[in-house]
Amino acid sequence: MSIKLASVALAATLGLAACGDTIGEQALSGAVVGAAGTAIFNGDVGTGAVVGAVGGVAICQFSNRCN
Template sequence: MSIKGLLFAATACASLAACGDTLGEQAVGGAAIGAGTAIVTGSSALQGAALGAAGNVAYCQLYPGKCN
């Protein structure tokens, strides 16, 4: 993936954090955003979903006050 694609993906994930009330909601929201970003940047939707879910869950667990 190019630098432009990586920057776009990072910006999209950071600006569209999808924290939910439960761990499952956080994973599903992150997966949806990750897959969408991957499709737009021409990457694998499955890999994007996995990275988005993991990233969103990690962020929401580390910073719960920023997700509500």
């Protein structure tokens, strides 16, 4: 996965991540957005899902955006 593609996937994940009530829901929503973003740009969907899951949990747990 190129740096450019990873950056786009991370930005899409952080920008579009919908927070859930639990960490599992936050990870799942982030993973879906990350996988979809990398699929659009012909990247590695598995890597996009992992990056998205981490990003989804991070933004919901460490910011006031989801509270």
